[in-house]
Amino acid sequence: GESVGLHLPTLSVQEGDNSIINCAYSNSASDYFIWYKQESGKGPQFIIDIRSNMDKRQGQRVTVLLNKTVKHLSLQIAATQPGDSAVYFCAEMGSRSNNNDMRFGAGTRLTVKP
Amino acid sequence: DSGVTQTPKHLITATGQRVTLRCSPRSGDLSVYWYQQSLDQGLQFLIQYYNGEERAKGNILERFSAQQFPDLHSELNLSSLELGDSALYFCASSPRGGAGNEQFFGPGTRLTVL
Secondary structure: OOOEEOOOOEEEEEOOOOEEEEEEEOOOOOOEEEEEEEOOOOOOEEEEEEEOOOOEEEOOOEEEEEEOOOOEEEEEEOOOOHHHOEEEEEEEEOEOOEOOOOEEOOOEEEEEEO | OOOOEEEOOEEEEOOOOOEEEEEEOOOOOOEEEEEEEEOOOEEEEEEEEEOOEEEEEOOOOOOEEEEEOOOOOEEEEEOOOOHHHOEEEEEEEEOOOOOOOOOEEOOOEEEEEO
């Protein structure tokens, strides 16, 4: 079946280093992708999104890369800070206007060491 | 604080029972989404309402139902509860109905079915 999954369940980085969190998806019809951050005891928080007609989008300290050829999505966090420690989820949807088929990856736990 | 409130924070009940979870969206947001987060299934989209009307449906069981009231708050009703329904239930809201709009998540309700 089709699924959204993460390559690594955990990632540990040194404060100040860059972090890269990966996500694989198998539905080639997916059109819209989102990264969420979830801190312990809180709900998910939107970080950045990207549509399938783009291959890169930048935010504040974060960059999302989309490789449709290999169905791969990544989140890059620059100069990782202790406050970045959280679980990161990718999500995919078939259409930006339709939540019906929204699916989430399992999540990657990012730990930032001081 | 996202501005989305959910009550109760914790709920413990027995199998076969029925519970109601409540969500108040951010001021001005017309759309409400419900999600379930469990250890084995991860985060799953359940259902979306926009201005009182059902807009999108995900993996919501027939035992579950939801509604959005004229004041835009929403309730998720879970009936004939089973052990496997134990999970975190999140509500999110967005200004408009399009799923691509940033969704703001509440702190969640932790449901434990004994």
